Amino acid sequence: MTTPFEKVELRTERLLLRPARPGDEPDLFAMFSDPAVMRYWSSTAWTGIEQAHEYIARDSKVLAAGESLCLGIERMEDSRLIGTCTLFRISEQCRRAEVGYALGSGAWGRGYMHEALLALLEYGFSELGLNRIEADIDPRNEGSARSVERLGFKKEGHLRERWIVNGEVSDSAMYGLLRSEWPPRK
Numbered sequence: 117m118t119t120p121f122e123k124v125e126l127r128t129e130r131l132l133l134r135p136a137r138p139g140d141e142p143d144l145f146a147m148f149s150d151p152a153v154m155r156y157w158s159s160t161a162w163t164g165i166e167q168a169h170e171y172i173a174r175d176s177k178v179l180a181a182g183e184s185l186c187l188g189i190e191r192m193e194d195s196r197l198i199g200t201c202t203l204f205r206i207s208e209q210c211r212r213a214e215v216g217y218a219l220g221s222g223a224w225g226r227g228y229m230h231e232a233l234l235a236l237l238e239y240g241f242s243e244l245g246l247n248r249i250e251a252d253i254d255p256r257n258e259g260s261a262r263s264v265e266r267l268g269f270k271k272e273g274h275l276r277e278r279w280i281v282n283g284e285v286s287d288s289a290m291y292g293l294l295r296s297e298w299p300p301r302k
């Protein structure tokens with residue numbers, strides 16, 4: 117039997133991936149209220165700390181229900197929560213899930229997300245038995261496209277006007293990664 121989602125902890129060289137918990141609110145708020153982080157996100161930037169409380173409560177519910185594997189990314193060096201990464205829309209029948217992720221802008225450019233996603237995707241393929249993982253990326257979000265391409269994802273399509281966030285209409289570049297393509301070649 118796989119570990120219940122709320123108990124999953126993944127360690128990498130520099131990071132601990134674990135569920136967000138009370139105490140993480142300031143780090144979550146700093147990240148999700150930052151316009152640079154939220155530029156291509158599927159919802160608008162946070163405006164109040166209560167959204168961080170709601171986020172933690174919601175994550176704990178969906179983790180307990182086994183709906184999504186939503187993990188905070190803690191940097192072990194200073195115990196700060198520098199990001200989040202999630203496997204969601206998990207289909208048991210099709211052994212498929214979608215991946216979502218964000219890093220606080222102060223942590224960009226150091227390979228933290230690459231390191232976190234290597235661990236999360238490995239868990240998805242090996243422990244959860246997934247066969248396919250998808251990513252839906254705004255075509256203008258070059259950093260995010262580089263992140264998934266570095267992991268071996270292939271661009272499979274372009275969906276027009278798929279999102280409307282705060283009145284702004286945007287397209288989706290759809291990426292997919294198969295178990296048979298994992299792990300990525302160095």
Ligand SMILES: CC(C)(COP(=O)(O)OP(=O)(O)OC[C@H]1O[C@@H](n2cnc3c(N)ncnc32)[C@H](O)[C@@H]1OP(=O)(O)O)[C@@H](O)C(=O)NCCC(=O)NCCS
Pocket residue numbers: 152153154156157217218219220223224225226227228229230231252253254257259260262263
């Ligand atoms: C998408 C996002 C996570 C990418 O962040 P990132 O810092 O570029 O990604 P990584 O942590 O994997 O770091 C990779 C970068 O660090 C560099 N790097 C430095 N040290 C490194 C190391 N030890 N290992 C790997 N890469 C390293 C790489 O060269 C790369 O930079 P490049 O893309 O300019 O070549 C970040 O831009 C983000 O959070 N954006 C806002 C939220 C968002 O849009 N999420 C995606 C929605 S689809």
